[in-house]
Amino acid sequence: MIRALPNAIFRLPGALLLLGAVACAPLGPDFVEPDVGWLSQWQPTLYGQVVQDPHGDDISEWWRRFHDPVLNTLVEQARLENPELRIAGLSILESRAVLGIAIGQQYPQLQQINAEGAYVSERTSGGINDGDREFRSAEVAFDVAWEMDFWGRFRRGVESADAAYLASVTNQRDVQVLLAAQVASLYYGYKTTLRRIEIAHENVALQERSLEITRQLFQSGQESELDLQQARTQYLATLATIPSLRLGLTRQRNALCALLRRAPGDLPELDPADGQLPEPGHVALVGELPVNLLLLRPDVRTAAWQAAAQSAQVGVAQADLYPAISLFGTVSWQGNSLDAVGDVTTFAAGPALSWDIFNYGRLRNNVRAQDARLQQALENFQSKVLNAAREVDDAAKRMAETEASQKILDESLVAAERSLVIANRRYREGYSSFQRVLDAQAAAFAQSDLTALNRGEHLAAVIDLYRALGGGWRPATLDDVAPPWLREEMRERTNWGDLLDESVAVPPGHGVVP
Template structure:
């Protein structure tokens, strides 16, 4: 009896694994992402390049309390538990079976029993085991798929973390930009209100016409409408940022957020940065692990073509009296092997294999598409470093020029050379340019965030 069991175990351990082994899809990548050589390596906490302690504290708060990030951690635990469940199928199942029964046979049967044999009792206690041998690698492929899904969930958490940090940093600078825009709008309203008071005096003195007075009044009302509009945008931004930080509903409603002072770092891409670095991005790792899992499930589906081989057995005791259950004469045992070869399943097995093949091809296409998107984002982020810098410099220069132009326009208006309409138009242009300069500064900082995120957040 021992030799056949040893032989079966040896065959089980040496069994083949059906299904294709994973191979990364071919994708043509650029040689590198090189630009100007960076003066220093990218820090692990890349947002620290802005040198803003308040921003650093907000990011730390989000990483500790954000609910989406916590949910991603729970998905990792789910995948880890699923791997444990799946891997358990590779090992035998064993259990203890206990039973007690009392039976009565018919006294009127074809073979009448003596009166003392009509009633019987049976006591049974055995250890039973069942093991389906993974001869074709079905369960090994299933475990391989579960491990890949676990790795995908871990990469998914990293992707959420990367996105979360980027959203917090962008939201912080958007909030500060709205603070600056609100201050500009408030100063503009104060200045135009003073101009209206002066024009009212001139109108009362008959120096200016009602047309000129109403033009100034219109600009005051325009500034007055702009201020609450910016306040509302800032309120929405503060609320969104408070939710990202994982704060309680009460704190979200209050949305009290600190502001700090940031520096503008000089961000450069290291020269000859290998393009394979992008393949370590969390979203690309997640897509590849999903592909690995789908590829492994092909083997699970193909294993259904082959016979399933299982071993069963039990060992224990059985007797009529409980006191006799553990005697040597009450011993009972059984060892057996079963083999089931599918013959006809109405196309179910073939359909299952075709289904997993199609899912794997889809996952491969999605993975290559993710790579293409990653390189597109990186290309745009690299170009944005110089483009947003040039836009910001041009907007600041334009603001300086218009500020000087407004000074000259007021002098000419006071000397009667310039019309009120021309003066008001210069003021309107300066307000627009100042707000655009604030937006350009926000976009410049967002471009820095985009670059770090495009490179995988590290």
């Protein structure tokens, strides 16, 4: 039995390798995307604002339905230059590198060369070997250690890093969605403000003529000073609205500049813009129902992948509770310049086991902490779906109400303009006082401004509904993630190998995350 022991020890590494090859399934839960029970029962009408149409809109580029070349240019420029979108793209490269780290952990974790050399000089006296002596020595060793993935620690690590990588891809899509909505909202906000400034100038011109008439009548003694001061008050009040509107215009333009990675100032793309606002009508979808689109929203997908990544971390933490089984090996050579001592070559190999037994609950509490984080991630996923449904319903209701308001405001504006015509005629004919004219002018100005404001609000609601449905993204290409000039700059700074040439992964749709 004793004689057989060395042979058994010699065969142990091969046995351990075989054991590692048929190791048990990884510890920890296998992630399954949680079911959103209420979603199948939710059948929203969306207040008649969304219709099914086989020839409907492609919501990936929903802004093109407005047929506005200026808006199309702004969105494309933002996709090329926006800092937040570029940061989201670079995070894809970061998570890809982190995935490479996790994959590398599955191979021998220690591959180390140690080299030492020494020069020794001695002087001795009072003995047989009296005199000077010198010699040189050197040692080179190559050490390898490989912890086998018996409990699935490294497989779960790869699973977590892979899910995190896919989460970074869907997060970049979510930034695309938000960016397109921001650009469109600011652009039509800018056009709405232009229209309000036009309305203010039109009314200033009208009220200035009335002021001039009352001034002439007062100077000729035909009117009292009261009419003159009332006309002047209304004229100046209308004139005072223009600076604040111009301030809003500047802020909207500067916000667009920031989205396009430009310093505040002129934006040549806006030069053709005027105060004309489109009438978009209802949102027409092809195929997918709004309920189905909720689970495909990029922020919902990101939450699902983040939960998958955290689920794998539970398995990583559980693996720490069990012994780590490793294979090690070392080859070393020792040599010196002494003739009396020869060179020595050593080879050693064998198994190793380490087990953190007395951890005082640290490892178990880490498992609990990771599981709590998983539950938080699952709750975050459910919250994202709920929030998506709320945003879709809110935007659709906002569309419906602003559309209803627009019909009323349009009729009210027609009435106000007609009232102004009648008031001017009755004043000229002497049947009413000038105060009726002033009141009619104020009402016409207010209704014109409200009509323009509501039309802009309706457009904002349409844009918000497309955003809530998750429209506005396209699969990212490598150039979308980092343009060629930026990749070249990164290559000059760091050796990226082939990572800057690999295409971006396409995450699967909703359901069980593989």
